[in-house]
Amino acid sequence: MEGRERERERERERERERERERERERERERERERERERERERERERERERERERERERERERRERERERERERERERERERPLSWKSLHANKVVPFYCFPPLFLKFSLEFELGKRLHRKAPQISI
Incomplete structure (x- = not known):
């Protein structure tokens, strides 16, 4: 009787230990998921930054072409003066x-x- 009681107690203890282990595993999985989410967010941020940089570059090129056209028009006006x-x-x-x-x-x-x-x-x- 006493032995079976101890055996059941040990069994419940092992069960609680397995439950705690599963809980820790789920917690680690949630942590990895949060880390992946943060990584995806950083990647999206880098992509937005690259897009803004390309936009600034296109804007710079457009202004440069506009200045060049303006200089060309000025030279043309000078020739026609x-x-x-x-x-x-x-x-x-x-x-x-x-x-x-x-x-x-x-x-x-x-x-x-x-x-x-x-x-x-x-x-x-």
Whole structure:
């Protein structure tokens, strides 16, 4: 009688121990699941960060292309600007001491689309 009682007691103790072990295992599993969830969250955050970086890069490239187009339009406007004696002097293309025939030659070259260098031509008198 006494032995069976002790045997049942040991059996209940082993059962409680197995139950505690299963509980610890479930707890470890929940912890691993939380860790995987945190890892997925970090991965999503990194992906969002990469996406924002790509967006900033596209924005930078777009602004750069816009600036380039603006510079091109400015050069185009400069080419189409009507040429005058004053504007040529302002751009230092024709020195002030050029006489009219030489000026006509330079403005004709301008009209024909040959952009002279911005330095004043050297003329010896």
